[in-house]
Amino acid sequence: MAVKHKNIFLYLTLACFVGLIAIFIVDGYLGVYDALYVPMGEREQKIEADQWQQWSQWEMAEVAWGEKAFFRYEVDNRQFSTYSANIAVSVWHGQEKVRDLISQEISIAAFDKGQLEWVIDTTELLPSGIPQEQGYEFTVIIQRGEIERKIIVYMYPLVYPSPPR
């Protein structure tokens, strides 16, 4: 009886271990995950699946005034079936849509990745009359099925106002 009782704890330990592995595989690995590569001046930064909340509230992509901003959106399908969704990308400013960039149906095979690329020419987005010394912000909204991702892009000025004399 004592031997049986002793082994019960070992079996319970193993059960917890198997449970942990199962959670990591089912909840942690399986699913559909997306990542976005955004411009940060001359660098490119990856926004990973766990950073969307932080990026929609605090972080900003950066592009110089009048330059082109390159974006790459990656969808990782870690499911046993093909994943299909419509991806629509649009640019917004002040709660108003400025323009639609992409609207495309994607179909990704099981355990495969798909990606979309687009370029925003910032000169086409700027309203007339804004001086080059002034920064400007716009929002890129990515709609994938029912999921919406928001990224704020800051256009930093190349010309700074001369200090007052």
Added chain:
Amino acid sequence: MKLEYILIGFGILFCLAGIGYLAAEYVKYLSETGRVVSLLLTVGMFGFLGKYFEGLGW
């Protein structure tokens, strides 16, 4: 008997390394519920392991 303990020790080390690797790689993808359940299972795992070794007379 000593060899058994060494093997058990290696087994535990590999298990911990595996859990550590999975945690480092995939904990960011876990839902809040998954994280809580994982934490409870980890606590349970170490607790039961402690009771097992206590039963062995360690």
